[in-house]
Amino acid sequence: MVVEKDMNKTRPKHLALHKIKLPLAGYVSILHRVSGAILFLALPLLLAMLDQSLRSIETFTNLAEYLDHALVKLALIGMLWAFLHHFFAGLRYLAIDLHLLHGLSGARASSRWVLAVSLALTVVMGVKLW
Amino acid sequence: MVNRIVTGAHYGLRDWLAQRVTAAVMAVYVSAVAGWALLQPALGYDVWTELFSGNMMRSFSLLFLLSLFYHAWIGVRDIVMDYVKPASVRLLIHVSVILALILYVIWAVQILWGL
Numbered sequence: 001m002v003v004e005k006d007m008n009k010t011r012p013k014h015l016a017l018h019k020i021k022l023p024l025a026g027y028v029s030i031l032h033r034v035s036g037a038i039l040f041l042a043l044p045l046l047l048a049m050l051d052q053s054l055r056s057i058e059t060f061t062n063l064a065e066y067l068d069h070a071l072v073k074l075a076l077i078g079m080l081w082a083f084l085h086h087f088f089a090g091l092r093y094l095a096i097d098l099h100l101l102h103g104l105s106g107a108r109a110s111s112r113w114v115l116a117v118s119l120a121l122t123v124v125m126g127v128k129l130w
Numbered sequence: 131m132v133n134r135i136v137t138g139a140h141y142g143l144r145d146w147l148a149q150r151v152t153a154a155v156m157a158v159y160v161s162a163v164a165g166w167a168l169l170q171p172a173l174g175y176d177v178w179t180e181l182f183s184g185n186m187m188r189s190f191s192l193l194f195l196l197s198l199f200y201h202a203w204i205g206v207r208d209i210v211m212d213y214v215k216p217a218s219v220r221l222l223i224h225v226s227v228i229l230a231l232i233l234y235v236i237w238a239v240q241i242l243w244g245l
């Protein structure tokens with residue numbers, strides 16, 4: 001129980017970000033955090049878009065026109081990546097928690113898949129959007 | 131090993147579980163809507179509003195959004211606890227996030243039921 005006592009004493013932890021060097025799974029993990037934060041900040045925009053898309057045919061058309069601007073599209077593609085990365089990295093965590101993935105090799109291979117699939121889907125959907 | 135029970139006192143395990151359950155709910159909803167979108171020959175205003183016209187879809191959409199907000203709360207709280215040290219700033223951010231999320235809940239109901 002000594003361990004637990006010490007654990008509680010040193011929590012919550014504060015991390016020295018600039019000192020940390022990461023393996024591949026570490027990048028998936030930090031990007032999962034970054035993408036989660038982006039999605040949270042984007043929530044009012046996403047809700048506003050849902051609102052406008054459903055309210056009336058006029059607001060729907062206005063929204064479609066607005067989303068057609070190049071800069072807006074870039075932002076959308078950024079959010080799309082954030083979502084896709086968060087989604088697949090999230091599924092990876094769920095798989096790990098359910099013991100569907102094990103060991104270092106499983107962690108590495110799945111990290112590679114998460115990065116690759118979310119980037120590839122972002123490109124495919126981004127090209128379609130453009 | 132420490133014997134901790136999820137439904138017992140608040141060990142943090144409860145939030146951990148909630149974050150996973152809400153993640154699973156969102157994953158199912160998003161996959162279903164994405165699958166639906168892929169099956170549509172064209173995505174216009176008519177099919178889009180048709181999708182959200184029934185109470186069933188509205189309810190599941192609200193369930194999705196409530197899961198999302200709860201999930202986001204746990205996630206943002208974890209992030210803030212990791213990087214924000216002063217208790218006062220932390221409290222301020224926590225309260226702002228909670229209030230924003232409560233507003234989003236009200237907004238979500240208004241959007242879905244067209245108030």
Ligand code: HEM
Pocket residue numbers: 032033035036037039040043086087089090091093094149150153154156157158160198201202204205206208209
């Ligand atoms: C289908 C959709 C989603 C899935 C499958 C998912 C999955 C997950 C999982 C499993 C975690 C826990 C990771 C961990 O404990 O290390 C997590 C954390 C988090 N999620 Fe999600 N999530 C989804 C959508 C969202 C959305 C829409 C938001 C934003 C509004 C969001 C924001 C966050 C945040 C901020 C964290 C905390 C990250 C951290 O502590 O590093 N998630 N997500």
